[in-house]
Amino acid sequence: MPNIAYINGEFLPLEDAKISVEDRGVQFGDGVYEVVRVYGGQPFQLEAHLTRLARSATAIEVPFPLTTSEWESLIFEGIRLSRYQESKVYLQVTRGVAPREHGFSLALVPTVLVTIREMPLPDETRETQGVAVITLPDIRWGRCSIKSLNLLPNVLAKQQAMQAGAFEAIFVREGFITEGTSSNVMMVKDGTIATPALNDHLLPGVTRQTILDLAQEAGSVVEERDILQEELRNADELFLVGTTIEVLPVIQLDGHSIGNGCAGPIAKSLLARLRAVVAQKMM
Ligand SMILES: Cc1ncc(COP(=O)(O)O)c(C=O)c1O
Known part of the structure:
Protein backbone atom coordinates (compact mmCIF):
# COMPACT_ATOMS: atom_id res chain seq x y z
CA MET A 1 0.00 0.00 0.00
CA PRO A 2 1.63 3.35 -0.90
CA ASN A 3 -0.11 6.56 0.34
CA ILE A 4 -2.47 5.37 3.05
CA ALA A 5 -5.01 6.62 5.55
CA TYR A 6 -6.35 5.35 8.85
CA ILE A 7 -9.91 6.37 9.57
CA ASN A 8 -12.52 4.93 11.91
CA GLY A 9 -10.34 2.05 12.94
CA GLU A 10 -8.99 0.83 9.59
CA PHE A 11 -6.15 1.44 7.16
CA LEU A 12 -7.12 2.09 3.53
CA PRO A 13 -5.50 3.38 0.35
CA LEU A 14 -5.61 7.18 0.73
CA GLU A 15 -8.00 7.65 -2.19
CA ASP A 16 -10.55 5.27 -0.61
CA ALA A 17 -10.64 6.96 2.80
CA LYS A 18 -13.89 8.85 3.49
CA ILE A 19 -15.07 11.15 6.25
CA SER A 20 -18.65 12.06 7.22
CA VAL A 21 -19.99 15.32 5.80
CA GLU A 22 -21.21 16.03 9.33
CA ASP A 23 -17.78 15.67 10.87
CA ARG A 24 -17.13 18.88 12.77
CA GLY A 25 -13.66 18.99 11.28
CA VAL A 26 -15.30 19.43 7.87
CA GLN A 27 -18.05 21.81 9.00
CA PHE A 28 -16.15 24.03 11.45
CA GLY A 29 -12.47 23.12 11.26
CA ASP A 30 -13.22 21.92 14.79
CA GLY A 31 -10.14 19.84 15.47
CA VAL A 32 -6.37 19.71 15.87
CA TYR A 33 -3.52 18.11 13.97
CA GLU A 34 0.18 17.29 13.76
CA VAL A 35 2.68 16.54 11.02
CA VAL A 36 5.51 14.15 11.85
CA ARG A 37 8.52 13.54 9.61
CA VAL A 38 9.62 9.94 9.11
CA TYR A 39 13.28 9.41 8.25
CA GLY A 40 14.48 5.93 7.29
CA GLY A 41 11.21 4.45 8.61
CA GLN A 42 11.59 6.17 12.01
CA PRO A 43 9.26 8.96 13.12
CA PHE A 44 11.35 11.92 14.32
CA GLN A 45 10.46 13.68 17.61
CA LEU A 46 7.25 11.63 17.87
CA GLU A 47 6.91 12.13 21.61
CA ALA A 48 7.04 15.92 21.27
CA HIS A 49 4.42 15.85 18.50
CA LEU A 50 2.08 13.60 20.50
CA THR A 51 2.50 15.80 23.57
CA ARG A 52 1.59 18.88 21.54
CA LEU A 53 -1.37 17.06 19.95
CA ALA A 54 -2.69 16.18 23.41
CA ARG A 55 -2.17 19.77 24.57
CA SER A 56 -3.98 21.18 21.51
CA ALA A 57 -6.92 18.76 21.97
CA THR A 58 -7.22 19.59 25.66
CA ALA A 59 -7.11 23.32 24.89
CA ILE A 60 -10.23 22.99 22.71
CA GLU A 61 -11.96 20.48 25.03
CA VAL A 62 -11.70 17.50 22.68
CA PRO A 63 -11.19 14.28 24.68
CA PHE A 64 -7.81 12.83 23.72
CA PRO A 65 -8.84 9.57 22.07
CA LEU A 66 -5.73 7.36 22.28
CA THR A 67 -2.93 6.69 24.72
CA THR A 68 0.66 7.41 23.71
CA SER A 69 1.34 3.73 23.10
CA GLU A 70 -1.85 3.37 21.03
CA TRP A 71 -0.76 6.32 18.86
CA GLU A 72 2.71 4.81 18.53
CA SER A 73 1.35 1.40 17.47
CA LEU A 74 -0.96 3.04 14.96
CA ILE A 75 1.79 5.19 13.47
CA PHE A 76 4.34 2.36 13.27
CA GLU A 77 1.72 0.08 11.68
CA GLY A 78 0.95 2.81 9.13
CA ILE A 79 4.63 3.29 8.32
CA ARG A 80 5.04 -0.47 7.93
CA LEU A 81 2.02 -0.75 5.61
CA SER A 82 3.10 2.20 3.50
CA ARG A 83 6.58 0.72 3.06
CA TYR A 84 7.94 4.25 2.73
CA GLN A 85 11.29 5.02 4.29
CA GLU A 86 10.84 8.77 3.86
CA SER A 87 7.35 10.01 4.61
CA LYS A 88 5.22 12.49 6.48
CA VAL A 89 2.58 11.33 8.88
CA TYR A 90 -0.45 13.58 9.32
CA LEU A 91 -2.46 13.11 12.53
CA GLN A 92 -5.86 14.72 12.92
CA VAL A 93 -8.34 14.60 15.76
CA THR A 94 -11.70 16.29 15.28
CA ARG A 95 -14.52 16.75 17.77
CA GLY A 96 -16.50 14.08 15.92
CA VAL A 97 -19.74 13.76 13.95
CA ALA A 98 -22.89 15.66 14.93
CA PRO A 99 -25.72 17.63 13.29
CA ARG A 100 -24.39 21.10 12.46
CA GLU A 101 -24.78 23.31 15.53
CA HIS A 102 -22.03 25.56 16.82
CA GLY A 103 -22.40 24.35 20.40
CA PHE A 104 -21.21 20.82 21.09
CA SER A 105 -21.84 17.90 23.39
CA LEU A 106 -18.89 16.82 25.52
CA ALA A 107 -19.98 13.22 24.84
CA LEU A 108 -19.07 13.28 21.13
CA VAL A 109 -16.64 10.61 19.97
CA PRO A 110 -13.57 12.25 18.37
CA THR A 111 -12.65 11.23 14.82
CA VAL A 112 -9.08 10.02 14.42
CA LEU A 113 -7.52 10.39 10.99
CA VAL A 114 -3.96 9.46 10.09
CA THR A 115 -2.43 9.73 6.64
CA ILE A 116 0.99 8.63 5.47
CA ARG A 117 2.42 10.15 2.31
CA GLU A 118 5.76 9.75 0.71
CA MET A 119 8.12 12.64 1.38
CA PRO A 120 9.86 14.00 -1.71
CA LEU A 121 13.67 14.23 -1.59
CA PRO A 122 14.94 17.49 -0.08
CA ASP A 123 15.10 20.35 -2.58
C1 LIG B 1 2.00 28.03 12.10
C2 LIG B 1 3.16 27.11 12.26
N1 LIG B 1 4.24 27.54 12.95
C3 LIG B 1 5.32 26.75 13.12
C4 LIG B 1 5.37 25.48 12.56
C5 LIG B 1 6.59 24.62 12.77
O1 LIG B 1 6.31 23.64 13.72
P1 LIG B 1 7.02 22.21 13.74
O2 LIG B 1 8.47 22.49 13.83
O3 LIG B 1 6.49 21.57 14.96
O4 LIG B 1 6.65 21.53 12.47
C6 LIG B 1 4.26 24.99 11.86
C7 LIG B 1 4.30 23.64 11.28
O5 LIG B 1 3.49 23.28 10.49
C8 LIG B 1 3.14 25.82 11.72
O6 LIG B 1 2.05 25.40 11.05
Missing part, protein backbone atom coordinates in the same frame (compact mmCIF):
# COMPACT_ATOMS: atom_id res chain seq x y z
CA GLU A 124 18.85 20.88 -2.54
CA THR A 125 18.75 24.01 -4.68
CA ARG A 126 16.25 25.60 -2.29
CA GLU A 127 18.30 24.55 0.70
CA THR A 128 21.62 25.80 -0.60
CA GLN A 129 20.42 28.93 -2.37
CA GLY A 130 17.81 30.02 0.16
CA VAL A 131 14.33 31.46 -0.42
CA ALA A 132 12.49 34.77 -0.52
CA VAL A 133 9.83 35.69 2.04
CA ILE A 134 7.34 38.50 2.47
CA THR A 135 5.85 39.99 5.62
CA LEU A 136 2.10 40.30 6.15
CA PRO A 137 -0.12 41.50 9.00
CA ASP A 138 -0.97 38.71 11.43
CA ILE A 139 -4.76 38.69 11.24
CA ARG A 140 -5.11 35.36 13.06
CA TRP A 141 -6.89 34.71 16.35
CA GLY A 142 -5.33 35.01 19.81
CA ARG A 143 -4.58 31.30 20.38
CA CYS A 144 -2.09 30.42 17.67
CA SER A 145 -0.22 28.19 20.12
CA ILE A 146 -2.97 25.60 19.48
CA LYS A 147 -2.31 23.57 16.33
CA SER A 148 -5.89 23.92 15.12
CA LEU A 149 -7.39 22.93 11.77
CA ASN A 150 -8.48 26.54 11.26
CA LEU A 151 -5.79 27.64 8.82
CA LEU A 152 -7.57 30.07 6.52
CA PRO A 153 -5.33 33.09 7.29
CA ASN A 154 -2.25 30.85 6.89
CA VAL A 155 -3.55 29.47 3.60
CA LEU A 156 -4.31 32.93 2.18
CA ALA A 157 -0.98 34.35 3.35
CA LYS A 158 0.96 31.45 1.81
CA GLN A 159 -0.91 31.98 -1.43
CA GLN A 160 -0.07 35.70 -1.35
CA ALA A 161 3.59 34.79 -0.79
CA MET A 162 3.55 32.39 -3.74
CA GLN A 163 1.90 34.99 -5.96
CA ALA A 164 4.69 37.40 -4.97
CA GLY A 165 7.28 34.80 -6.02
CA ALA A 166 8.18 34.08 -2.38
CA PHE A 167 8.29 30.80 -0.48
CA GLU A 168 6.76 31.90 2.81
CA ALA A 169 4.98 34.79 4.52
CA ILE A 170 6.09 35.92 7.96
CA PHE A 171 3.32 37.32 10.12
CA VAL A 172 3.73 40.65 11.93
CA ARG A 173 1.59 41.59 14.92
CA GLU A 174 1.82 45.13 16.32
CA GLY A 175 5.27 45.61 14.82
CA PHE A 176 6.70 42.30 16.07
CA ILE A 177 7.13 39.11 14.05
CA THR A 178 5.32 36.01 15.22
CA GLU A 179 5.97 33.09 12.78
CA GLY A 180 5.58 31.92 9.21
CA THR A 181 2.38 30.38 7.81
CA SER A 182 3.80 26.93 8.56
CA SER A 183 7.21 27.61 10.07
CA ASN A 184 8.99 29.34 12.92
CA VAL A 185 11.43 32.16 12.23
CA MET A 186 14.99 32.63 13.47
CA MET A 187 17.47 35.42 12.81
CA VAL A 188 21.17 35.88 13.45
CA LYS A 189 22.75 39.20 14.42
CA ASP A 190 26.41 39.51 15.45
CA GLY A 191 26.56 35.75 16.04
CA THR A 192 23.50 35.63 18.34
CA ILE A 193 20.52 33.53 17.25
CA ALA A 194 17.16 35.09 18.09
CA THR A 195 13.64 33.76 17.74
CA PRO A 196 10.30 35.07 19.05
CA ALA A 197 9.60 33.98 22.63
CA LEU A 198 6.70 31.56 23.01
CA ASN A 199 3.29 33.04 23.68
CA ASP A 200 -0.28 32.66 22.38
CA HIS A 201 0.65 34.27 19.05
CA LEU A 202 2.82 31.45 17.74
CA LEU A 203 3.11 27.70 17.67
CA PRO A 204 5.72 26.14 19.95
CA GLY A 205 7.42 24.42 17.03
CA VAL A 206 9.00 21.04 17.63
CA THR A 207 11.78 21.92 15.17
CA ARG A 208 12.19 25.34 16.82
CA GLN A 209 13.02 23.62 20.11
CA THR A 210 15.28 21.02 18.46
CA ILE A 211 17.24 23.75 16.68
CA LEU A 212 17.53 25.93 19.79
CA ASP A 213 18.89 22.92 21.69
CA LEU A 214 21.36 22.11 18.90
CA ALA A 215 22.49 25.74 18.68
CA GLN A 216 23.08 25.87 22.43
CA GLU A 217 24.96 22.57 22.37
CA ALA A 218 27.18 24.05 19.65
CA GLY A 219 27.97 26.98 21.95
CA SER A 220 25.85 29.64 20.18
CA VAL A 221 24.16 32.39 22.15
CA VAL A 222 20.39 32.00 21.79
CA GLU A 223 17.74 34.58 22.64
CA GLU A 224 13.99 33.96 22.85
CA ARG A 225 12.54 37.46 22.79
CA ASP A 226 10.26 39.91 20.99
CA ILE A 227 11.67 40.72 17.54
CA LEU A 228 10.73 43.89 15.70
CA GLN A 229 9.93 43.60 12.01
CA GLU A 230 12.73 46.12 11.22
CA GLU A 231 15.29 43.89 12.91
CA LEU A 232 14.76 41.18 10.30
CA ARG A 233 15.83 43.44 7.47
CA ASN A 234 19.13 44.18 9.22
CA ALA A 235 19.78 40.59 10.25
CA ASP A 236 23.02 38.92 9.19
CA GLU A 237 21.04 35.73 8.58
CA LEU A 238 17.41 34.75 8.55
CA PHE A 239 16.00 31.23 8.38
CA LEU A 240 12.79 29.27 8.72
CA VAL A 241 12.45 26.04 10.68
CA GLY A 242 9.75 23.38 10.58
CA THR A 243 9.14 19.65 10.42
CA THR A 244 9.15 19.31 6.63
CA ILE A 245 11.44 22.21 5.66
CA GLU A 246 13.94 21.46 8.48
CA VAL A 247 16.18 24.57 8.31
CA LEU A 248 15.64 26.81 5.31
CA PRO A 249 17.80 29.90 4.74
CA VAL A 250 16.04 33.13 3.74
CA ILE A 251 17.97 35.42 1.41
CA GLN A 252 15.34 38.00 0.60
CA LEU A 253 12.70 39.75 2.70
CA ASP A 254 10.08 41.93 1.01
CA GLY A 255 12.42 42.30 -1.97
CA HIS A 256 15.51 43.29 0.12
CA SER A 257 18.57 41.09 0.42
CA ILE A 258 19.39 39.64 3.82
CA GLY A 259 23.05 39.75 4.86
CA ASN A 260 25.20 39.23 1.79
CA GLY A 261 22.26 37.77 -0.12
CA CYS A 262 23.44 34.16 0.22
CA ALA A 263 22.41 31.30 2.51
CA GLY A 264 24.16 31.95 5.81
CA PRO A 265 26.74 29.72 7.54
CA ILE A 266 24.80 29.34 10.80
CA ALA A 267 21.66 28.09 9.02
CA LYS A 268 23.82 25.67 7.02
CA SER A 269 25.59 24.35 10.09
CA LEU A 270 22.31 23.93 12.02
CA LEU A 271 20.85 21.96 9.12
CA ALA A 272 23.93 19.75 9.11
CA ARG A 273 23.60 19.22 12.88
CA LEU A 274 19.91 18.36 12.53
CA ARG A 275 20.71 15.83 9.81
CA ALA A 276 23.43 14.32 12.01
CA VAL A 277 20.91 13.82 14.85
CA VAL A 278 18.47 12.25 12.39
CA ALA A 279 21.18 9.92 11.06
CA GLN A 280 22.10 8.90 14.61
CA LYS A 281 18.46 8.07 15.47
CA MET A 282 18.11 5.93 12.35
CA MET A 283 21.04 3.68 13.35
